[in-house]
Amino acid sequence: MGISTRNFNENNMNRLINKIETPEKILNAPAYDHCVKADALRIKNYLWESIDEYLKALAYDDSNYEAYKGMGLSYKQIGYIESAIESFEKAKKLRPFDKAIRYELGYCYYQASKLSKSQKELHKAIKIDPNYIEAQFQLAVVHELSNEIDMSMKIYQKIIEERPSYIAAYNNLGSLYIRLGMLTAAVEIFKELIRINPDFVRAYLGIAVAYDKMNAKSEAIRFYRKYMEIKPNSVNIPYVLERIGELKSEKKPVQNSHLKLVVQNV
Known part of the structure; x- marks a missing residue:
């Protein structure tokens, strides 16, 4: 009995369609399952356990960029920055146009004090998404650390103009103004920050330090006290x-003794 060519072709076509329509996660089910479990563990801060699951996922499928990306995030949270960089670099090779991977690499290179590499990755993230505000902010931080002050200042100002609710940009720009001796500008930017978020305690400290450096004693004392009212347990x-x-003493205040406040955590 002869084989029907029509049936043979239809069967082959159906198998091909099924293969095309089968989700990748089903084709690589064990890798997918381990990756899902790893993500859940990472979210719950079981970081080493999550890394173990990511490695199991990669043992089944070493092209799983999500496993490398997740593993990088876990290493970053633990503080193993070099291992995080290695994981993100592998993820980048598989997904070179993933803006989040580029951002994470930029952040980790910043943490590792590899500033030129950090800038390169952050610029790439912004090129992929020009509105990527977190990448813009981190790039400003890297420029500031690289002593590229004008560029850093321009980026902070651009963020404030385009995203007025982005508090971190106000705080960093105000602190930068204090460093540069632009004290009136520092007071103005911190007061603007307070108008946006009255509970942002570091703004009161920033204003107090700026007034202190301007020798405006009464204003400095007022904002120091306001700071203490809001956060009485601060270090x-x-x-x-x-x-x-x-400042209240008749004796001449110790020169620049207030500067140590700038570097303290709030």
């Missing part, structure tokens, strides 16, 4: 109290 409180005492 800065002993320094603030000491500085208020110096």
Whole structure:
């Protein structure tokens, strides 16, 4: 009995259609399952356990860029920056136009003090998505750390203009103004920040330090006190109290003793 050519062709066509329509996650089901489990573990901060699952996923499918990306995020959270970079670089080779991978690489290179590489990756992320605000902000930080002050300032100002609610840009720009001795500008930018978010405590400290450097004692004391009211348990409180005492004293205040406040955590 002869084989029907028509049936043979139809069967081959159906098999081909099924193969095309089968999702990649089904074709690589074990890798997909391990990756899903790894993501869940990472979200719950079981970071080493998540890395183990990502590695299992990659053992089944070493072209799984999501596994490399997730593993990079886990390593970054643990603080293993070089391992994070290695994972993100492998993810980048598989997905060179993924803006998030480029951003994470830029951030990790920044953490590793490899600033030129950081800039390169952040520029690439912004080229992929010109509205990628997090990448723009991180690029400004890297420029500032590289002592490229004009470029850093321009980016902070651009972010504030285009995204007025992006608080971190105000804070960094105000702190940069203080460093540069642009004290009036610092006061203005921190006051603008307070108008946007009255609970952003570091803005009050920034204003106090700027007024302090301007020798505007009463204004400096007022904002130091406001800072203490909002965050009475801050590690800065002993320094603030000491500085208020110096400013209220008839003796000449210790020159620049308030500068240590700038580098303290709020």
